[in-house]
Amino acid sequence: MDLVARCRAGDVEAFETLYREHAARLYTLACRMAGSREDGEDLLQEIFLQAYRKLGSFKGDASIGTWLYRLALNHCLDYVRSRRAKMNKLTETLDADTSFEPTARRDTPIARMDLERAVERLPEGCREAFVLHDVEGFDHKEVAGLLGIAEGTSKSQVFKARMKLRVLLGRR
Amino acid sequence: MHPNDETLNAYADGSLPANEAAEIERHVASCVSCRQLVDDLREILRATADLDLQDPPARAWMRIERAIQLEQEGARAEGARAFQASERDIASGHGHGPAKAGHDGMWLPWLAAAAALVLATFVGLRYAPGRSQLAAPASQARDGAAQASAGDAAQSVENELRQAEAHYENAIKGLEQIANAEQNALDPRTAATLQKNLAVIDQAINESRAAIRSQPASEPAQQSLIENFKTKIALLQDTVALINEMRKGNEAGAARIVSGLKQKGN
Numbered sequence: 001m002d003l004v005a006r007c008r009a010g011d012v013e014a015f016e017t018l019y020r021e022h023a024a025r026l027y028t029l030a031c032r033m034a035g036s037r038e039d040g041e042d043l044l045q046e047i048f049l050q051a052y053r054k055l056g057s058f059k060g061d062a063s064i065g066t067w068l069y070r071l072a073l074n075h076c077l078d079y080v081r082s083r084r085a086k087m088n089k090l091t092e093t094l095d096a097d098t099s100f101e102p103t104a105r106r107d108t109p110i111a112r113m114d115l116e117r118a119v120e121r122l123p124e125g126c127r128e129a130f131v132l133h134d135v136e137g138f139d140h141k142e143v144a145g146l147l148g149i150a151e152g153t154s155k156s157q158v159f160k161a162r163m164k165l166r167v168l169l170g171r172r
Numbered sequence: 173m174h175p176n177d178e179t180l181n182a183y184a185d186g187s188l189p190a191n192e193a194a195e196i197e198r199h200v201a202s203c204v205s206c207r208q209l210v211d212d213l214r215e216i217l218r219a220t221a222d223l224d225l226q227d228p229p230a231r232a233w234m235r236i237e238r239a240i241q242l243e244q245e246g247a248r249a250e251g252a253r254a255f256q257a258s259e260r261d262i263a264s265g266h267g268h269g270p271a272k273a274g275h276d277g278m279w280l281p282w283l284a285a286a287a288a289l290v291l292a293t294f295v296g297l298r299y300a301p302g303r304s305q306l307a308a309p310a311s312q313a314r315d316g317a318a319q320a321s322a323g324d325a326a327q328s329v330e331n332e333l334r335q336a337e338a339h340y341e342n343a344i345k346g347l348e349q350i351a352n353a354e355q356n357a358l359d360p361r362t363a364a365t366l367q368k369n370l371a372v373i374d375q376a377i378n379e380s381r382a383a384i385r386s387q388p389a390s391e392p393a394q395q396s397l398i399e400n401f402k403t404k405i406a407l408l409q410d411t412v413a414l415i416n417e418m419r420k421g422n423e424a425g426a427a428r429i430v431s432g433l434k435q436k437g438n
Contacts, residue, residue: 012240019233027228041232048236052243110219116226134220159181162216171212 004064008055019048022065026072032131033076035120043079047072077146080128087124110169118168122161129154130161174206175199184213376400 006014026047031040051071058067122130132143133154143154166172175183175196182188183196200207380397387393 010244012237015240016233016237019236023232024225024227027232028225031226037226041228041235044228044232045235045239049239049243052240110215112219112223115216115219115223134217135223156178159178162181162213163177165216166209166212169216171215 004055004058004060007052008058015048015052018051018064018068022068023048025065026068029069029072029131029136030076032116032119032135033080033128035122035124035127039079043072043076047075050075073146077128080124081148084124107171110171114169115165118165121168122164126157126161126164129157130165133158134162174203177209180206180209181213184210185217373400 003014003018007018023044027040027044030043030047031037034040034043047068051068054071058064062070119127119131119135128147129143129149132138132146133140138146140151140154140158143149143158144151147154149157179188179192179196180200183193183200186193188196200210377397377400380393380400383390383393384397
């Protein structure tokens with residue numbers, strides 16, 4: 001019996017194997033989309049619980065990894081939309097250019113950890129667009145579709161994210 | 173004239189049309205500030221492409237596994253409930269009507285199970301071995317040379333007794349409020365089990381109080397009373413929490429509490 005079939009049959013050990021194979025990718029996506037590791041961990045739990053419940057609907061048209069990634073992405077997007085609706089601060093955060101302290105200019109290569117921390121600090125709205133476009137590799141049309149925004153808005157948000165990262169990373 | 177930042181950004185990531193890109197390239201070659209921005213943006217893009225995956229903390233899987241187990245337990249309980257309901261229907265000749273949903277149909281069996289666990293847990297704790305350990309501070313006090321410290325200890329125990337009693341009264345009050353509010357919804361079996369639990373615990377408390385009356389200075393008796401109070405408070409809090417979870421229809425939360433009661437009883 002293959003791994004997915006064992007998972008469907010309620011084999012928790014098989015599900016753990018599935019988790020071990022895909023958790024890092026989905027956790028990383030969740031942390032970056034949410035902007036915090038704590039929220040990313042909560043999202044990861046919800047994603048895998050949802051996967052456990054929905055495995056019966058997996059048709060095998062795509063790989064299980066692709067199926068899990070789509071499920072995770074949709075879950076992250078739901079989370080982002082829900083948080084955005086609650087806070088209703090998208091416009092303000094996108095326009096708030098004064099929230100970052102100026103730092104001394106650095107010309108050394110950017111360390112991964114510094115970049116991760118800086119991405120976490122990006123304002124909501126432009127962070128999600130940046131993660132989807134620059135990290136996950138979706139084009140602007142796809143990002144627009146995923147986030148429910150215009151393509152031009154996606155471009156503008158990614159641009160703003162990069163400019164904010166430049167400040168956060170002390171490049172200006 | 174400098175190109176705007178958006179144009180430089182598009183140039184940096186290669187999304188600018190070729191004819192425009194050539195023009196910007198010429199400008200950037202001779203303009204330090206624009207070249208700096210382009211270099212910075214390219215460095216950010218390079219670093220972004222170089223980002224690694226992050227491993228979740230080890231506890232993440234444990235949380236997921238636990239949640240799955242709770243779901244499985246919930247599913248099994250649901251199946252058992254359906255079976256019991258069908259048995260009752262058959263016995264009462266009601267046949268297979270629509271499944272009971274919501275308030276009284278969903279949580280009362282959980283409450284019955286939890287109430288039984290509360291009883292088992294309490295009895296287990298009450299007669300658990302190791303009670304003699306409670307006498308250790310008393311013997312230490314007897315052996316101690318300083319009467320003042322023994323007096324302080326007695327005062328402390330009295331204070332603790334008073335505090336515990338206050339907690340106990342509050343917990344009882346909270347439970348009574350919920351029980352009154354849900355009085356009509358409780359099935360007779362659940363109500364009877366809860367009454368039995370209360371009676372057993374109250375009896376233990378009365379026994380401790382009687383022991384203190386006959387030996388007011390007995391620290392084991394005092395500590396026994398405190399332990400009984402604390403145990404009852406903890407169990408009542410769990411029971412109240414369970415009722416709340418069942419009210420919300422959160423079976424996973426309820427199962428978690430029942431599981432906690434089971435562990436305490438082991």
